Amino acid sequence: xxxxxxxxxxxxxxxxxxxxxxxxxxxxxxxxxxxxxxxxxxxxxxxxxxxxxxxxxxxxxxxxxxxxxxxxxxxxxxxxxxxxxxxxxxxxxxxxxxxxxxxxxxxxxxxxxxxxxxxxxxxxxxxxxxxxxxxxxxxxxxxxxxxxxxxxxxxxxxxxxxxxxxxxxxxxxxxxxxxxxxxxxxxxxxxxxxxxxxxxxxxxxxxxxxxxxxxxxxxxxxxxxxxxxxxxxxxxxxxxxxxxxxxxxxxxxxxxxxxxxxxxxxxxxxxxxxxxxxxxxxxxxxxxxxxxxxxxxxxxxxxxxxxxxxxxxxxxxxxxxxxxxxxxxxxxxxxxxxxxxxxxxxxxxxxxxxxxxxxxxxxxxxxxxxxxxxxxxxxxxxxxxxxxxxxxxxxxxxxxx
Numbered sequence: 001x002x003x004x005x006x007x008x009x010x011x012x013x014x015x016x017x018x019x020x021x022x023x024x025x026x027x028x029x030x031x032x033x034x035x036x037x038x039x040x041x042x043x044x045x046x047x048x049x050x051x052x053x054x055x056x057x058x059x060x061x062x063x064x065x066x067x068x069x070x071x072x073x074x075x076x077x078x079x080x081x082x083x084x085x086x087x088x089x090x091x092x093x094x095x096x097x098x099x100x101x102x103x104x105x106x107x108x109x110x111x112x113x114x115x116x117x118x119x120x121x122x123x124x125x126x127x128x129x130x131x132x133x134x135x136x137x138x139x140x141x142x143x144x145x146x147x148x149x150x151x152x153x154x155x156x157x158x159x160x161x162x163x164x165x166x167x168x169x170x171x172x173x174x175x176x177x178x179x180x181x182x183x184x185x186x187x188x189x190x191x192x193x194x195x196x197x198x199x200x201x202x203x204x205x206x207x208x209x210x211x212x213x214x215x216x217x218x219x220x221x222x223x224x225x226x227x228x229x230x231x232x233x234x235x236x237x238x239x240x241x242x243x244x245x246x247x248x249x250x251x252x253x254x255x256x257x258x259x260x261x262x263x264x265x266x267x268x269x270x271x272x273x274x275x276x277x278x279x280x281x282x283x284x285x286x287x288x289x290x291x292x293x294x295x296x297x298x299x300x301x302x303x304x305x306x307x308x309x310x311x312x313x314x315x316x317x318x319x320x321x322x323x324x325x326x327x328x329x330x331x332x333x334x335x336x337x338x339x340x341x342x343x344x345x346x347x348x349x350x351x352x353x354x355x356x357x358x359x360x361x362x363x364x365x366x367x368x369x370x371x372x373x374x375x376x377x378x379x380x381x382x383x384x385x386x387x388x389x390x391x392x393x394x395x396x397x398x399x400x401x
Contacts, residue, residue: 011082014075017044018090021071022278025091032067032279040074047077058323061336063240064312065247065281068092072316076196084316088309095278096285100301102272103289106265107296118264120368120394121271122359124387127372128274129248129351134377136246136344145180146341149173153345157249158353161257166250167239169342177338183330196320205318208311212238225293226303229260233284233307238315246343247281247308249350256354261290263358270355275387284308364401368393 017039025035033056040046047055059069068088075087106118141147153169215231232254240247248270255261269286276282288304289297319326326332360366372390375381 009079009083011075011079011086014079014083015086015090018071018075018087019094020090022091022094025277029065029067029279033070036067036070036074046074058319059316061323061326061332062312062315062319064237064315065279065309068279068281068309069312069316072312073320076316076320081317084313088313091278092282092305092309095273095276096282096301096305098276099269099273099282099286100289100298103265103269103286103301104297106268107290114395114398116394116396116398117391118268118394119359119365119398120391121387122264122267122355123271123365123369123394124274124372124390125267125271126351126355126359126369127376127386127390128271128383129347129355130369130373131376133344133348133351136340136347140337140340140344146337149176149338149341150345150348153342154349157346157349161253161353166253166346167235169346170239170339173338173342174335175338177335177341178331181334181337183334196317198321201318201321203318204314208238208314208318211310211314225291226295229288229291229295229300229303230307233288233304234310236284237281237308238311240343246347247283248355249346251283251287252350252354255287255291260292261287262292263354265290267355267358271387271390275384277384281308364397368397 021032021035021039025032037049037052041049041052055070055073056066059066059073062069068091071087071091072084075083075085077083079086137147137150141150153173156169157166211234215227215234219227219231233251236247236250236254240250252266256263256266266287269290270283273280273283273286282305284304284307285301288295288300288302291300294300295303360369368390372386375386375389376383
C-alpha cells in the first residue's frame, strides 16, 4: 500500500484522533458515521464528501460493524496498515475496557451492585433491541416480499435455535433475493482515495475465507475452550450483516446454550453496552471477561475482542481493490437486499428470546420497557441516558415493591 506523508498521518496521531472519538461517540453506528463525517470531512478534510459516502457504502455492504470498518479504512488511508490498527484501537479500547471492568465487577463484587439494577439493564435491552428492529424493518423491509422474508427468518431461528441455522437463513435469503426481488441499479461512484493492491486484497480475502472454514475444523481437532471461543466470535464477526444489534442472536446462541455465560449476565452486559461510547461489538469483551471457564477476565476479553474484529480488518483490506466492480453489480445489490431482510428477522427473533423472555416477568417490567422504548423512539433521548435511568428505575422498583 502507498504511504502518505504530511501532518497528522502517523499511527500515533491517528490513534489520538480516534481515541477522542471512542470516548465521546455515543448513539450507535449511524451516529458514529455522523461523528466521523464531521471530524474527517468537515473539520480535518481528510477526504471529500463523495469519497466518504463511497467509503460508508462499502462498509455497509460488508458484514461486520460498519462504523468500525469506516474507521479502519480511514486509518488505512491516513497511515497505512499501522494507521488502520491505530484507528481501531483508539475507537474500540474505551468501551472495551469499561465493559471488561463491568464484567469483572459483576463476577467478583456482585453483592456491591444494588438489587434491581441488573434487572433494569435487562429491561433497557428490550427497548434498545425493539428500537433497532423497528428502525431496520422500516428501512430494509419496505415491501411485501421482504417483510415475508423477515417473518420466515424469524420463525426458522425460533423453531431451530442454532448458530448454523442462522448462517443457513442468511445464505437462503441471498438466493431468494436473487430469484424473487427486482434488480437494483447502483449509481456510479467516485474512486476511493485508498490504494490497496489487488494481491494484498486477494491475500486478505483468502485468509478471511480460510479462517472461516478452518477454525471450526481446528476447534473439532483441538477441543479447547480458547479455540472454541475464537471460532465462535470470529464467525459472529464474519457473518453479521448490519452490524451493531444484529450480532446479538449469533453471540447469544454461541455463549448462552453452551453455558459459557449465564443468560442474566448476557442481558445485563448487553444493556450496559448501550451506556458506553464506541462500537457495540465491544460487547464481545464483556462476554470474554464473563466466561464461566478459563480463559476469562482480561485474557478472555482480549481473545474475544480480537476474534470478533479480525474479519473486519481482512474484509476492508480485501474488498477495497474490487469495490468499484462490486458496487456496480446489480446481482450483488439484489442478494444483499434479501440478506438485509433476513437479518431483521434474526434480530426480531432475538428480541423475543432471550431478550423479552429473560427480562419481562410482570406488568412493572413491561411498563418500564414501554417507557424506555418511548424515550428512545419519540422523546429522542440518547441510549446511554435511557439505560442509566432504567438501571436506577430497576433499583427503585426493587426497593419499593
